[in-house]
Amino acid sequence: MIEDQQLILSTEDYSLLTDLYQLTMAACYVGEGLEDKPASFELFVRHFPDKFGYLIAMGLAQALDYLEKLHFTNQQLEALQNTGIFAHAPAKFWSLLESGRFTGDVWAVSEGTAIFANEPLLRVEAPLWQAQLVETYLLNTINYQTLIATKAARMRDVAGKDAILLEFGTRRAFSPQGSLWAARAALAGGLDSTSNVLAALKLGRKPSGTMAHSLVMAIGAIEGSEDDAFSAFHRYFPTAPLLIDTYDTIAAAERLAEKVKAGKMEVTGVRLDSGDLAELSKKVRSLLPDITIFASGDLDEWEIVRLKEAGACIDGYGLGTKLVTGSPVNGVYKIVEIDGIPTMKQSSKKATYPGRKQIFRCQENSQILSDRLGLAQETANSNEQPLLELVMQQGKPVNPPETIETIQKRTQASVASLPPETRRLNDPIPVPVNISNALESLRLSWIANH
Amino acid sequence: MIEDQQLILSTEDYSLLTDLYQLTMAACYVGEGLEDKPASFELFVRHFPDKFGYLIAMGLAQALDYLEKLHFTNQQLEALQNTGIFAHAPAKFWSLLESGRFTGDVWAVSEGTAIFANEPLLRVEAPLWQAQLVETYLLNTINYQTLIATKAARMRDVAGKDAILLEFGTRRAFSPQGSLWAARAALAGGLDSTSNVLAALKLGRKPSGTMAHSLVMAIGAIEGSEDDAFSAFHRYFPTAPLLIDTYDTIAAAERLAEKVKAGKMEVTGVRLDSGDLAELSKKVRSLLPDITIFASGDLDEWEIVRLKEAGACIDGYGLGTKLVTGSPVNGVYKIVEIDGIPTMKQSSKKATYPGRKQIFRCQENSQILSDRLGLAQETANSNEQPLLELVMQQGKPVNPPETIETIQKRTQASVASLPPETRRLNDPIPVPVNISNALESLRLSWIANH
Structure with missing residues (x-):
């Protein structure tokens, strides 16, 4: 039938x-x-x-x-x-x-x-x-x-070979299969990895990702604070970057920096998903000099150039909507x-x-x-x-x-x-x-x- | 595996x-x-x-x-x-x-x-x-x-309830599954039918379509002329619209009009895919007053409005690229x-x-x-x-x-x-x-x- x-x-x-x-x-x-x-x-x-x-x-x-x-x-x-x-x-x-x-x-x-x-x-x-x-x-x-590979190549070209470029577009891709093909073309075009679990596994790659605001909000609401959410996630995924912009980005970074200084927590990376990414990233870098800083939120090749020109301290970019649609x-x-x-x-x-x-x-x-x-x-x-x-x-x-x-x-x-x-x-x-x-x-x- | x-x-x-x-x-x-x-x-x-x-x-x-x-x-x-x-x-x-x-x-x-x-x-x-x-x-x-249904609803709204709106986007859709979902959302949003055979059959609908330039070029090259291509296609699909813009749109319409007048051919519709669609459609209407005129080629709700304001004689629109991408x-x-x-x-x-x-x-x-x-x-x-x-x-x-x-x-x-x-x-x-x-x-x- x-x-x-x-x-x-x-x-x-x-x-x-x-x-x-x-x-x-x-x-x-x-x-x-x-x-x-x-x-x-x-x-x-x-x-x-x-x-x-x-x-x-x-x-x-x-x-x-x-x-x-x-x-x-x-x-x-x-x-x-x-x-x-x-x-x-x-x-x-x-x-x-x-x-x-x-x-x-x-x-x-x-x-x-x-x-x-x-x-x-x-x-x-x-x-x-x-x-x-x-x-x-x-x-x-x-x-x-061809569209996606070209966009990925352009993003890689302006970001430079050392930048970490992650494909985050699945939720905005035009159909589930569209998200798989986007992930393939993005990787082949120059990105490092994809958050799409199915695409990564089908292509024999390791999927990548950080955490979402909802975890901060859910654990924060029940256990008491944003820091409880960070500690909880860190317990099971000690190398995963923490998303620090749910409430006050700089305050969250300051508290993490204190923990790192006190030897209470090893933080490998953070992600910024809102606000003035250039300014925030510089402040976060000064507070947490040794960690990897990821940025996300409607980024494309133009925005990567703008951030770099503004002296942003960004090591990795999460690329979604503007990579996989348009x-x-x-x-x-x-x-x-x-x-x-x-x-x-x-x-x-x-x-x-x-x-x-x-x-x-x-x-x-x-x-x-x-x-x-x-x-x-x-x-x-x-x-x-x-x-x-x-x-x-x-x-x-x-x-x-x-x-x-x-x-x-x-x-x-x-x-x-x-x-x-x-x-x-x-x-x-x-x-x-x-x-x-x-x-x-x-x-x-x-x-x-x- | x-x-x-x-x-x-x-x-x-x-x-x-x-x-x-x-x-x-x-x-x-x-x-x-x-x-x-x-x-x-x-x-x-x-x-x-x-x-x-x-x-x-x-x-x-x-x-x-x-x-x-x-x-x-x-x-x-x-x-x-x-x-x-x-x-x-x-x-x-x-x-x-x-x-x-x-x-x-x-x-x-x-x-x-x-x-x-x-x-x-x-x-x-x-x-x-x-x-x-x-x-x-x-x-x-x-x-x-939601994107596709909204675009389809907007196109239907400006085209009016009597216009024939056909979904032609499969070749530009973002993946095969993207084309199926686009066809579904476009129909549910107000279009009449889709050229996507699989989508139409899965949804229990009849697919629709006309003919391509390649048929005119292939049959024309072997059998001699554009008119041979029209006659051949008409033989097997007597109610399918003919695509008349491969070489000279008005010349093709004039020859068809002669055949219609002489009772040699019943033409039900034509499609225009290039040139000044408003002007061409008016001329074609004067030559072939009783047929359905379809237009296609990067059309969207804005272009439909422009064509209507220019007094175009267009009964049906083929909607592809700008419906299913963006x-x-x-x-x-x-x-x-x-x-x-x-x-x-x-x-x-x-x-x-x-x-x-x-x-x-x-x-x-x-x-x-x-x-x-x-x-x-x-x-x-x-x-x-x-x-x-x-x-x-x-x-x-x-x-x-x-x-x-x-x-x-x-x-x-x-x-x-x-x-x-x-x-x-x-x-x-x-x-x-x-x-x-x-x-x-x-x-x-x-x-x-x-």
């Missing part, structure tokens, strides 16, 4: 996690005898989120996992038939779905790679109906994880070749480049100089590296999944390879993306012929 | 879908012998997203489903133990989790109800460890669905009473009201005049209606889940009951929320005693 008002999502469901038109178009392709024509689609981002100079590609692992497992159950086909929408669809459509798997090739840039506008993160080469059908899911996973990465997935014929779109402001493409990155001394967007069949110059690699062949992944650590290192190297004007927060300038002569010729000849 | 790099989410996993500190605090409560103290937590929103005059409460169904099913497996407990984080936790913590279920009561406003800042959408009354543990998941589901609803979940003692927080800008509360809504002729935020034990005046109802008792739902249709009707009535200045997009003024004398006295006496 498909119907389920609670919207519980299982792996089996993923084949139906698509826009209706992907299925109606597939039926149309079958009817026209075009379903198996070799097609190539590319996934790219036309316009970046405001003030983003680069994007960090992320989400490929989940995309490949989806492609590998894609299939339809009889129950799903029945549910589709019962909608009545496919009354005029050819019978062969159903047998195609019934036995259908994803049998195509995928070329993609590695997760953790910096990319720029109009550069394909991924290309699917598959029978037309398959390449079309997978659009919605691929965009969903890559758009979101304006999206608006990736699109467009057909670039069908049956050997390059295609492009001419709609105003939404025109695309025709043909299967490759990104040739020109790098010197680990610094990106420029990119060249060319055709897939072009060869790289001696100082260039092609970024799109074959990651899935005939429906099977070419390599085993990478670890988060590997991807995190790649992200770090990617960001370090960018020019300062691309990394800066204010008015960043993207790395120049030159269009190859061959690609420009193809585009012009396409226009001349249409 | 918990570890799973693909982050597949199953219902079993939900107990670990929480911030680490919920579990460490639970262990601390056990150690202090406080785990079963009766506690009350309330979920509310301090500050609304920019320019929102009201919120439509949503996500309760998924919250209750989570509470009802909550339990820990041995495998999960083992994974937690293996982190080493709980080395000093009392042994009883593990037996508590092992046998633990949610056994508390929940009071909540019905889904589809308009609420204002600081009004509790939900109150959990349960043993302290349980009430604390569920915070993260409850916030996750209610924050997101700044979040920042709901919080705060302890308000422990062991019969009211609690509150005094941090700067983050102070809370103490005690278990009720919203008393004063309404006349189906119009909201004002709300009174009082204590739960206060009685309603004759012209007031209490909004928080008992929805879960001792861990069991009081009523079966509501249908989307029921919730959608409630949303519609809620929005209709708001004053015009609360509904408007520019500088909306929320309905006045008065603090009852009893609540204010409690707050003052709490402050006096601390």
Whole structure:
């Protein structure tokens, strides 16, 4: 039974996690005898989120996992038939779905790679109906994880390599699964750990966290004071940071400092979640010079810069709402070749480049100089590296999944390879993306012929 | 085995879908012998997203489903133990989790109800460890669905009751599950249907959609022209709208109009996805006066108003990116009473009201005049209606889940009951929320005693 008002999502469901038109178009392709024509689609981002100079590609692992497992159950086909929408669809459509798997090739840039506008993160080469059908899911996973990885990379970049960056966004993430994917992309983008227990355990990491105001309020109400709450929590979690801003931050810090001086308590860290974080952190540092000071509360890369400029004494940042929500990465997935014929779109402001493409990155001394967007069949110059690699062949992944650590290192190297004007927060300038002569010729000849 | 790099989410996993500190605090409560103290937590929103005059409460169904099913497996407990984080936790913590279920009561406003800042959408009354543990998941589901339902209600409000509003956000939603929840909340908030096949089928609805540029490009490239693509799609889906902006919108409309006049084709609708939608829609209407015109492309409530003011001839709107992403609803979940003692927080800008509360809504002729935020034990005046109802008792739902249709009707009535200045997009003024004398006295006496 498909119907389920609670919207519980299982792996089996993923084949139906698509826009209706992907299925109606597939039926149309079958009817026209075009379903198996070799097609190539590319996934790219036309316009970046405001003030983003680069994007960090992320989400490929989940995309490949989806492609590998894609299939339809009889129950799903029945549910589709019962909608009545496919009354005029050819019978062969159903047998195609019934036995259908994803049998195509995928070329993609590695997760953790910096990319720029109009550069394909991924290309699917598959029978037309398959390449079309997978659009919605691929965009969903890559758009979101790329957004979060990029934000995480930006936060790491401004916070510096020694800052402790914690992912605290689960309560604000857009759905439970959204919180898992956010945690993965945040870690791969440069954060140190996540408070999300499930995400951490699934990724083989140790979850992290401090304590909440409610503990101070609950134990304080029953046992008498904020200090009783601190002592209680410290008893079971002696290395966990204490949250000291429930009532009077500085008063709490002063009392802790006295206990530390008197040798009554070993405090390793505190968290500040409200008030003037820069000023409070300086006072807390003077009272408790040897502890780790964490700050949280609607922080993002801009606020980290502001705090650092204000001389805040903050060692670690809890990053939540502004990391895991906000304006999206608006990736699109467009057909670039069908049956050997390059295609492009001419709609105003939404025109695309025709043909299967490759990104040739020109790098010197680990610094990106420029990119060249060319055709897939072009060869790289001696100082260039092609970024799109074959990651899935005939429906099977070419390599085993990478670890988060590997991807995190790649992200770090990617960001370090960018020019300062691309990394800066204010008015960043993207790395120049030159269009190859061959690609420009193809585009012009396409226009001349249409 | 918990570890799973693909982050597949199953219902079993939900107990670990929480911030680490919920579990460490639970262990601390056990150690202090406080785990079963009766506690009350309330979920509310301090500050609304920019320019929102009201919120439509949503996500309760998924919250209750989570509470009802909550339990820990041995495998999960083992994974937690293996982190080493709980080395000093009392042994009883593990037996508590092992046998633990949610056994508390929940009071909540019905889904589809308009609420204002600081009004509790939900109150959990349960043993302290349980009430604390569920915070993260409850916030996750209610924050997101409330955001989407509110946006959907705003879009419906400005588009008018006759407009066709379609949810097209899956490719931009934050994770696959995020897209399902977005579809649910959007329908319950006032949209007509969703393109998300899985969401539609799970909710017992018919999915909707048109066609994509890729079909025009693929069939056009092989069979020769845009018109061939239209004819092909029309053959199998004679009532589906045609997407006419791949090359030249007006030229495509003119050719379709000729076919319609000549009786060669029955066109029921078209979609415009780029260009000047107001101008194009007027021209298309003059060419094809009897068809349904859909528009899409980064539309939101502001853009709908702009299009209507520009005299656009648009019957239906495809709503995606700006419906399902963006700044979040920042709901919080705060302890308000422990062991019969009211609690509150005094941090700067983050102070809370103490005690278990009720919203008393004063309404006349189906119009909201004002709300009174009082204590739960206060009685309603004759012209007031209490909004928080008992929805879960001792861990069991009081009523079966509501249908989307029921919730959608409630949303519609809620929005209709708001004053015009609360509904408007520019500088909306929320309905006045008065603090009852009893609540204010409690707050003052709490402050006096601390």
